[in-house]
Each structure stands twice: as C-alpha cells, then as structure tokens.
Amino acid sequence: MFGEFDLEMPKGLSEALDFLSDGKGGAVLSGGTNLMIDLRSRKERPDRVISLEGLDELRGISTNGDRITLGSRTTISDMLRSDKVADFGPSLIDAAGRFAGQMVRNAGTVGGNVGCSSPAADLVPPLMSLDAEVALISASGSRTVALRDYYQGYKQDVRKADELIASVSWARPPANSVNSFYKLARRIGDAITVTGIAVCLSVEDGKCQAARIALGAVAPTVIRAAKAEAMLQGQSLTDELIAAAAKQAREECSPIDDVRATAEYRRHTVEMLTRRLVTQAWDKLT
Numbered sequence: 001m002f003g004e005f006d007l008e009m010p011k012g013l014s015e016a017l018d019f020l021s022d023g024k025g026g027a028v029l030s031g032g033t034n035l036m037i038d039l040r041s042r043k044e045r046p047d048r049v050i051s052l053e054g055l056d057e058l059r060g061i062s063t064n065g066d067r068i069t070l071g072s073r074t075t076i077s078d079m080l081r082s083d084k085v086a087d088f089g090p091s092l093i094d095a096a097g098r099f100a101g102q103m104v105r106n107a108g109t110v111g112g113n114v115g116c117s118s119p120a121a122d123l124v125p126p127l128m129s130l131d132a133e134v135a136l137i138s139a140s141g142s143r144t145v146a147l148r149d150y151y152q153g154y155k156q157d158v159r160k161a162d163e164l165i166a167s168v169s170w171a172r173p174p175a176n177s178v179n180s181f182y183k184l185a186r187r188i189g190d191a192i193t194v195t196g197i198a199v200c201l202s203v204e205d206g207k208c209q210a211a212r213i214a215l216g217a218v219a220p221t222v223i224r225a226a227k228a229e230a231m232l233q234g235q236s237l238t239d240e241l242i243a244a245a246a247k248q249a250r251e252e253c254s255p256i257d258d259v260r261a262t263a264e265y266r267r268h269t270v271e272m273l274t275r276r277l278v279t280q281a282w283d284k285l286t
C-alpha cells in the first residue's frame with residue numbers, strides 16, 4: 001500500500017504556504033485523483049503530504065470584466081455546471097464533458113490537472129488555446145506565468161517547491177470566435193487521451209484575425225502549433241490553406257509510440273483533427 005509520510009492539514013492558505021516554505025519539502029494534495037494513485041504505486045515517495053482540502057479560498061469561478069478566474073481547487077464538476085465557463089471557454093466544457101467519470105470529476109481539480117504537468121492533461125489544451133495564465137503564490141509573493149511557458153519538458157514545469165498554483169485565468173475570446181476541443185481516445189468513457197486538440201479561431205472582415213491551436217498527448221508537453229497558427233492569421237481561409245496548416249501542425253508535434261497508439265497514428269490524427277476543427281470554426285464564422 002502506501003509508504004509512510006506525514007500528513008499536514010493546513011487550515012488556511014497562509015498556513016499551507018508556511019508548510020511549503022519551511023524547507024522540509026512535501027507533495028501537494030488537492031483532489032488526489034492523480035497523487036493518491038502515484039502514492040499507492042510508490043511512484044511518488046514523499047516524506048510529507050500537504051493537503052489543500054480545507055482551502056475553500058482556492059475554489060471558485062469569478063469574472064472581472066472580460067476576464068475569468070478559476071481557483072485552483074475548482075473541480076471538473078464545478079466547471080461543467082458553470083455558465084461563466086461555458087461563456088468564456090467553451091472548449092473547457094468540451095473537455096470537462098469527456099473527462100473521466102462522475103466521481104473523479106467531483107474530486108479532480110483544475111490545479112491538479114495543470115499541476116500534474118502531463119502532456120495528456122485534458123484541460124490544458126483548451127486553456128492554452130485561450131492563452132490562459134497561471135497564478136503562482138508562495139509565502140514570499142506571487143507571480144503570473146503564461147500557460148504556454150509553464151511546462152519545461154515531460155512532467156517538468158516552472159513551479160518552485162514553495163509555490164502553489166492559486167488560479168488560472170484568461171480573457172473572454174472576441175464575440176466573432178469559435179473555441180472547441182476534441183478528445184480522441186479509445187473509449188468515450190474513462191480513457192487517457194490519444195490526441196487532444198483545442199482551437200480558438202476569430203474572424204474579422206472575412207479574415208482570420210487570430211488562430212490558436214493547442215495539441216495534447218503528442219509531445220513531451222502540451223504544445224501550441226505556432227507555425228500552423230501563423231499560416232492562418234490574417235488570411236481568408238481556403239480548404240487548401242487549412243490543409244497546409246494542418247500538415248504543418250503534424251510537423252510540429254513529436255509523439256511517441258505507446259500502448260494507446262503509435263506515433264504515426266498520432267501524427268495522422270493531429271493533421272486530420274486540425275483540419276476538421278479549423279474548418280468547422282471557419283464555416284461557423286463566415
């Protein structure tokens with residue numbers, strides 16, 4: 001079963017931050033739907049676990065003008081019930097609706113999904129397509145990092161040992177935009193993503209004003225297909241241009257073979273799904 005560790009149950013955010021900054025280290029526990037499994041399999045062997053369970057101040061969805069903020073303890077179920085999330089980030093509702101089963105949705109959090117730094121974390125492509133930012137907090141201050149700069153490599157990120165993810169936030173996409181996510185997996189129910197893609201496309205005066213394409217499970221981290229995006233920006237999109245950008249997105253990923261799919265299949269599905277989601281968005285907007 002589990003190895004031995006001390007369990008800290010801070011009563012508030014400042015106590016949690018004090019634990020994180022006392023130099024003794026420790027793993028942060030939020031909903032536990034990743035961490036408990038890693039503790040049980042002994043993949044993670046911390047001497048101390050710091051639970052965020054009592055930290056209600058980190059849970060909640062708020063808007064301020066054209067910006068929305070999700071506290072890191074906001075659960076997948078909270079998101080699915082939120083009209084604000086549906087309004088500010090429809091791709092997140094697509095992702096949350098294909099996320100695990102009800103029990104995991106009730107426990108699993110946004111902060112845990114971003115914080116596990118998995119390339120297959122389903123909320124990350126939608127958040128990256130929305131140009132989200134991550135707010136990090138520690139006993140000595142706070143800082144904000146663009147989500148696209150947050151990951152450094154496979155399961156590596158810029159968060160320091162004394163920092164917590166406090167929230168993620170992003171600006172509402174313009175009215176003339178489409179934001180969607182597609183999860184390709186071996187089953188519709190509980191299944192790890194084979195290829196995940198989120199697109200945010202906006203149109204002005206018959207031209208693509210902005211295109212953001214985020215790809216999950218096809219590289220060591222979730223990535224933006226920046227060169228494919230640049231091919232679409234400022235252009236009136238034709239089938240040929242969309243097909244060329246989709247081919248470019250394929251070039252930008254670096255998938256691996258694993259038990260779920262071959263690298264070649266993942267490359268193929270990146271091209272196919274990029275073409276499909278960009279075409280659907282363009283057709284809807286023009």
Ligand SMILES: Cc1cc2nc3c(=O)[nH]c(=O)nc-3n(C[C@H](O)[C@H](O)[C@H](O)COP(=O)(O)OP(=O)(O)OC[C@H]3O[C@@H](n4cnc5c(N)ncnc54)[C@H](O)[C@@H]3O)c2cc1C
Pocket residue numbers: 027028029030031032033034035036037052072073098099100101104107108109110111112113114115116120121122123163164165166190191192
């Ligand atoms: C049956 C099952 C199905 C699943 N299906 C999916 C799925 O469809 N899609 C998907 O993406 N994932 C899925 N997962 C994985 C998991 O549920 C999600 O990644 C979830 O969002 C993790 O959130 P959590 O609060 O449970 O994180 P935890 O397990 O508590 O933590 C995960 C990691 O994030 C860190 N962390 C958590 N909160 C913070 C914080 N505030 N600041 C800093 N670090 C933090 C922890 O230290 C840990 O390293 C599934 C898991 C299970 C068991």
